[in-house]
Amino acid sequence: MSNSESPGGPPPFDDAFRGDDVEQRIYGTILQTREPTTASAIAKRAECDPKTARKYLGWFTDLGIVTRHEGHPATYERNNAYFEWRRINQLASEHSVEDLQQRVQELTARISGYExxxxxxxxxxxxxxxxxxxxxxxxxxxVYSDLGEWATAREERQRYERARQQRADTDGEQVSG
Incomplete structure (x- = not known):
């Protein structure tokens, strides 16, 4: 073990998915991919056979986690909309309408301060x-730090508002159903 590793700690970033099964390595690789990438390149990074990578990439495409771009060869990229949807669902399931509304109000106040x-x-x-x-x-x-925090607050407010709307719709259906 190198001096930079701690026992029981996370693996080094370079090998973040080395101990995982091939599915997790492919998933981890696609999460780190920021542009359309071939199955062969993903397989190389995930240290697996390209045929295996295509199998899992097809499955991830069916689930909406990955977007497949037709071409020769086909390329794959992470579907950011899926992860946004997943985050909103998580917020809606973990927080009450009131908590979500309060967070929207806090973020709105912060944004107004920047404006x-x-x-x-x-x-x-x-x-x-x-x-x-x-x-x-x-x-x-x-100034750049403020601008980054401002942009983040705007994105976060939108997420929390969408989660609040989703939670309010769900709570409303439970009451009337």
Whole structure:
């Protein structure tokens, strides 16, 4: 064991799925893939036979986890919409309507603070260089950090609102059903 590894800790990032079965290695590889990739390239990274990779990629495609792009050869990529849907379902199942609504309100307040601070409706509308040139108390890194947190808060608010709507619909069906 190297000095950087701890007993019982997670495996090094390079070999994050080495101890897992082939299905988990392919799944882990597709999670880390950010662009359409051939089954052969995925198989190489997952250390398995390309035929085995195609089998599991077909299954993941059927489940909606992976998107298959036709071509010669076909390529595969992670379906971000699936993971977004899964996260929203998780939020809706783990939190009450009231908790979700409270989180939406908290995020809305945070977003409003950024809108006021930067006099803009979105992070993309902010010229970070101009802000730092006009300010003696903010560095470019601080502005970029704010813009990243603002964008994240906007995405998170949307997720929580969708989960709140889903939970409210589900709770409403249970009451009336």
């Amino acid at each position: 006021e601070r930067y006099d803009a409706s979105t992070p993309a509308a902010v010229d970070a260089v101009a802000v730092t040139d006009a300010s003696d108390d903010q560095t470019i890194d601080e």
